[in-house]
Amino acid sequence: MIDRRHTNCMSTDGFRSYIFKDNEGTMTFPYKDDEFIRMWIADMEFATPDFILEAMKKRIDRRIFGYSKVFDPAYYEAFRQWCDRMYDWHCEREEMVTSPGIVPALYWLVGFLTKPDEKILIMTPSYKHFSGAPHWHNRELLCSDLVNDGTNYFTIDFKDFEEKAADPKTTLCIFCNPHNPTGRIWTEDELKRVGEICRKHNVYIISDEIHCDLIRTGRKHIPLAKALPDYKNIITCMSPSKTFNMAGTMLSNLVIPNPETRALWLEKRYMNDNPISIAGVQAAYAEGADWLAQLKVYIDKNFEFVKEFIETKLPKAVFRIPEATYLGWVDVGAYLGDVESLPKFFADNAGVLLEGGNMFVQNSDGFIRLNVACQRKVLEEGMNRIANAILAHQK
Ligand SMILES: Cc1ncc(COP(=O)(O)O)c(C=O)c1O
Secondary structure, X not given: OOOOOOOOOHXXXXXXXXXXXXXXXXXXXXXOHHHOEEOOOOOOOOOOOHHHHHHHHHHHOOOOOOOOOOOOHHHHHHHHHHHHHHHOOOOOHHHEEEEOXXXXXXXHHHHHHOOOOOEEEEEEOOOOHHHHHHHHOOOEEEEEEOEEOOOOOEEOOHXXXXXXXXXXXXXXXXXXXXXXXXXXXXXXXXXXXXXXXXHHOOOEEEEEOOOOOOEOOOOOOOOHHHHOOOOOOEEEEEOOOOOOOOHHHOOEEEEOOOHHHHHHHHHHOOOOOOHHHHHHHHXXXXXXXXXXXXXXXXXXXXXXXXXXXXXXXXXXXXXXXXOEOOEEEEEOHHHHOOOOOHHHHHHHHOXXXXXXXXXXXXXXXOEEEEEOOOOHHHXXXXXXXXXXXXXXXXX
């Protein structure tokens, strides 16, 4: 257990502004800040592993932090080998560029890849920045709702997706693979169909694969670009930030096979990389496989606990263990259909911070998202508080 207060931590200190839009920080709750169980923002309660810390410390010991950029081929080689080993996906050094995060890349790429009157297609429910980036640029957003079979297994409505992709004004799709918040790992067939539809209608794809390492043990992630090797208009976004709990160090990798787009990125996005992050990311990819395998087992077990807990204590809630991510997507609509804001309800009545409802753009009413990447006893306490609040509301 690591005390994160007073480390400028979003999870402990940023929830008022992020979840409740309370930028002044004046909102009050029946719980003190350090009494909350935090199951919201997508980072983990686990320490970043030692081999990454050691690499960063070594870099700090060089004592100069002047302008830096990744020049060392060993960095790209570590990422290339990770992709080879983890996904059997082979990308070329010259296709790789760095970015200070995937979200900044989304905002920039929407500006580079689309014109003001063009439309951008996403699947909903969705990570909120997939709508934020188009809106920031005043681009029209098209949402294709995923279809829930009633057991929380979500699939793509290909008819609807193709109709929207076929609009001549649709030029970009922001795709989430694996999918946050539903936790789907798209099958090869699904990936091929998405890619073929986009290719047929000249739609560029940004494939956000930030969650691709955090999958259930035994599952395989397929990069979209691997399923469509000859479609060059796919940008793959990957990062060790979720995998090794280092999002605050802000260094991610993009794979841009189209040389014109890559040139655009390199020209317009000329920027430096944080030297400490460079060392950390390289170590993560070079040395992280065993640690990741252990982490996955812990998260798998946490999900098994959540499943059993929900089946026993909240039988009307709908939950299935997600194929990927450490984020559970739970339908509590049967209990809390009359509640306007689920995050506010759980903050006030359970002392649990979580995300839910319209924080996920649309097609998300009645759903909460639970981050289970925490110590088991914290998870148990969080789930008990959630169940007690729901059951008290029912009475
Ligand atoms: C799908 C998705 N993309 C991107 C991000 C954040 O990316 P970054 O921290 O690299 O900006 C998140 C974080 O939750 C996410 O879920």
